[in-house]
Amino acid sequence: MxxxxxxxxxxxxxxxxxxxxxxxxxxxxxxxxxxxxxxxxxxxxxxxxxxxxxxxxxxxxxxxxxxxxxxxxxxxxxxxxxxxxxxxxxxxxxxxxxxxxxxxxxxxxxxxxxxxxxxxxxxxxxxxxxxxxxxxxxDGLYVRSAIAGLLVLKSTGSAFHGFYRNEYTSLAEVQDRILSTEVDCGWKWNTFKTLKDVESTVPKFDEAWKNARQITLELFAKEESPSVQNTMYKMCEEILKLVPEVKAVDYSLPNKHYFEIGEQHRTRLRSLDCADILVDLSWHKGLKNTGKDAEVYAPQSDPNGLIQCTVSR
CATH class of the missing domain: 3.10.270.10 (Urate Oxidase;)
Structure with a gap:
């Protein structure tokens, strides 16, 4: 029934x-x-x-x-x-x-x-x-705060190598790449018993939002990132350290890719999960745009990697 x-x-x-x-x-x-x-x-x-x-x-x-x-x-x-x-x-x-x-x-x-x-x-x-x-x-009042839709990019200072390889793997290891993502970061507050408990916490809400945003931007910019996974974990650690009233922090970071346009204007997807692939212009009078001469890239929307984690006390 x-x-x-x-x-x-x-x-x-x-x-x-x-x-x-x-x-x-x-x-x-x-x-x-x-x-x-x-x-x-x-x-x-x-x-x-x-x-x-x-x-x-x-x-x-x-x-x-x-x-x-x-x-x-x-x-x-x-x-x-x-x-x-x-x-x-x-x-x-x-x-x-x-x-x-x-x-x-x-x-x-x-x-x-x-x-x-x-x-x-x-x-x-x-x-x-x-x-x-x-x-x-x-159960009282449960509150989760978040930053969403914050689009960030760094043109260097990110790597991805040493990952698991088998016969299905074509991804090249990369020591330096463009890293771009749209930040979705959330933090769960300890459960409030009543509305008065929420009201007594009012000054901390703005402070936590400012701290979470600053930590996200500064770590993203300053760190020589070995992987998105490790960088987001460090972001969670820092937020938990600064906001003791928060019991868990979560991040969801999709990769925003930059693919290479290859010979005869064909797309060469040499590294689907690496965001530093560029436009090969050698077909036009030997114009150099690879390696150390790389300056022009072709952004793509999909498919993309999606990395998520939650770090709790």
Whole structure:
């Protein structure tokens, strides 16, 4: 006999923009977010019996998000997501778990005539600051913070060699290569018992985000990387060291490749997993663009390596 073994529903892609006006300073600050709300609880009859009496409408979730954004701070996003998630489990007895995901988009204040402009901003890349807060009647509040969509590249200072080889291996060992990736880094906070515990941690959320971002960028840039695996492990170690309230750190780093265009304009995939392959231009009057003369590369989107890890205390 079939049975409903898992169910949740909600509202995704809720776009929220909030402006904070500092009348005394004559400046404004802006926050833009994309929010997803998902609920679990005593909702099975809406699936199995077409009985909607326990269904909190997804439009209600959207309107609630706007009201909470009006009545409460939206920064740091960890606090806003926790307030919103806690609202649903506190307001509706039959809702046992509420998950709120917040994606905060980057708006950076413009500099005009050498001074920060009071109310003008620019979209500073595709990087987002992400948060997931899960409120559970049984377990408290779980919060995961993250950096996503941070695209980085180093033109040297990365190697990959000494890996396992057999008859299926064609990849050449490389002592120096281009390394490019799109950073997805997350850190899980120790579980909070109540919303008040989240509120008491507010100063640490921004600090942890700044530390995680700085560690990621500095280690990526400075280290003579023997592998993506080893570099991401060191990043996790450093974040755990600096943020004692965090219990686990995870990274997901896909390789962004640069392939060689070979003779007669054909693509030569001499090293599918190595990002320093270049454009062979020797067919054109002996033009040198390989080895020490390499300057022009051909970026490719797939297939790509994907390296992930989680480091816990």
């Amino acid at each position: 079939p049975q409903l073994s898992a169910a949740q529903y909600g509202k995704d892609n809720i776009r929220v923009y909030k402006v904070h006006r500092d009348e005394k300073a004559g400046t404004q600050d802006v926050v833009e977010m994309t929010v997803c709300v998902l609920l679990q609880g005593e909702i099975e009859t809406s699936y199995t019996e077409a009985d909607n009496h326990n269904v909190v409408a997804t439009d209600t979730m959207k309107q609630t998000t706007y009201i909470i954004a009006k009545q409460h701070p939206v920064n740091p996003p960890e606090l806003f997501a926790s307030i919103l998630a806690d609202h649903f489990t506190a307001t509706y007895p039959h809702i046992h778990i509420a998950s709120v995901k917040v994606k905060q988009h980057r708006w950076t204040r413009m500099t005009v005539d050498g001074q920060p402009h009071p109310h003008s901003f620019m979209r500073d890349g595709s990087e987002t600051r992400n948060v997931e807060a899960v409120s559970s009647k049984a």
